[in-house]
Amino acid sequence: MKISFKKSRVITTVASAALVATAVIGIPSVAQAADPQCATASYVTQCAGAGADGAPYLMIAAANFNGTVFIWSHGIRPAINIPATLAPVGPYTITNAAEPGPRSSSGDLSVVNALVAAGYGVAGSGFSRQSLNVKEALAANVELIAAFKKKFPTTKKVVAWGDSLGSMHSQKLAETNPDLVDGVVLACPAANPSDAMINYFGDALYGFKAFFDPSIKVGGYSTDPVTRQTEQLANIGKVLTVLGKLSGGLSSGAWPDTASPAGKALQAAGIPSRSALLLVGSMAGIPTRSKHVDGTSGPAGAAETYPLAVAPAVAILENMGTVGVAGSLLIADGELLTGGKVFDNSKTDYAARVASDRDIYSFAFSGNSAVDAMLGALAATPRETADAAAVAKIPGLIGLKGTIAKPTVIMAAESDEYTPASIAQWYIDGYDAQFAAAKDAAIAAAKSSRNYQAPVNKLVMLWAKTAPKYSKFTAAGSPDLGATVGAGTGHCLFTSAQYLAAAKMVAGAVNAGKFPIQGPIVTAAKKVGLSYDKKFRVPTFKSLA
Known part of the structure; x- marks a missing residue:
């Protein structure tokens, strides 16, 4: 039986994205935090610039911008070139191309287009360093938020979102700069607990x-x-x-x-x-x-x-x-x-x-x-x-507290081989303890004020559960590796509809101050093939057991 390995999104070459069906604006070649170059066509404004460390970034908003911007952090890219001789891993050439939203690395701009059409702004950096770059990403994202607000001064809300290592960037941004972030989406999140x-x-x-x-x-x-x-x-x-x-x-x-x-x-x-x-x-x-x-x-x-x-x-x-x-x-x-x-x-x-x-x-x-x-x-x-x-x-390079202080949506696949579902469970368990402590504090406060203020839930966990059966076999009896990938498997294989559902949920919670009751979340998740099941859990990391 021969096994071939499908090239992972983690190690694919990142394609340059053509944005919102208009011409891509050139990014300044000089590494400086100068004003970005912008152009408007069909009521959509695109801006391209470079941060103080030379990291390129892209910003997009339409004339109907509603004041909420989604700051995207892309997943990990290798810090070394990989030759074609190491197929299917290579060929890969180091790139710091900016990504304005999920799936844009492969040229799929459906999520970006949908958000912009709905009145949201989108922005993303390519970061000055690839691979483990939490420090560089944090600095770039803080600078990017400032640049976006300067160009689009009606900005009121910021949602930090990312996938894989980009989720770590988003969580780190929310933890260290809570004044800059109003909501968070973590897709197939990476973290480094212990x-x-x-x-x-x-x-x-x-x-x-x-x-x-x-x-x-x-x-x-x-x-x-x-x-x-x-x-x-x-x-x-x-x-x-x-x-x-x-x-x-x-x-x-x-x-x-x-x-x-x-x-x-x-x-x-x-x-x-x-x-x-x-x-x-x-x-x-x-x-x-x-x-x-x-x-x-x-x-x-x-x-x-x-x-x-x-x-x-x-x-x-x-x-x-x-x-x-x-x-x-x-x-x-x-x-x-x-x-x-x-x-x-x-x-x-x-x-x-x-x-x-x-x-x-x-x-x-x-x-x-x-x-x-x-x-x-x-x-x-x-x-x-x-x-x-x-x-x-x-800890100084990677470490996260895992604290959920802003409305947060997490999406994870039950059988993700790269960022295991145990990471999402780490976030869930940590927030359960955090919420219980907040509830105890509210009860203690009510004893003197005689006014109980229940804590507000700030976490929605959406699971891509692994289907019971999906394997296909060849005539020779080997697994058919060309068959459709099973639900709830693989790394960051979320659909555009799933990303948009998560974005809509967190944006709604940011505006309303809380997530809706369980019923609407269950329904919205089910429509895009995800599950909101508060009783579902996966094993913790074996190294933490």
């Missing part, structure tokens, strides 16, 4: 290193920029090579010829490579459902055994195409920014990590004896130790 995302990517790469290729790097990249980039590209190539070989051995259980001595010993013991692949996914917390693997369907003739024995590993294999590549890019960039190693598993108890999955996936793991053998192999593999000084710098 370095959970570092562990997510690091654990996955460590598992691949321990079992399938001991030359794979988990961390410890060179400080020289050229050497570091060469190491990153080599690591991506190794991860893709291992994935290809694992794909070829899924049915037979064959191991890659690059397997570590520990891996070869497991192979000699009769443990199939797919069991080790599943263990890696389990210890990192990678979803066991993917874009084309629902975990419950099977091909003709294996409808009962395939979901139990093979499907979980196939899902991990497809998801690892994103996780392994992203980890190779992000961990190296984190080390660059902090000056040392940032991933540490020297004290990680991987047996505890997989304990809850041992019975659920017993067949796919090849039984408890196989799990014990694989955990023994991990225990014999040298661990990674971070640099304490580097780790201490992470």
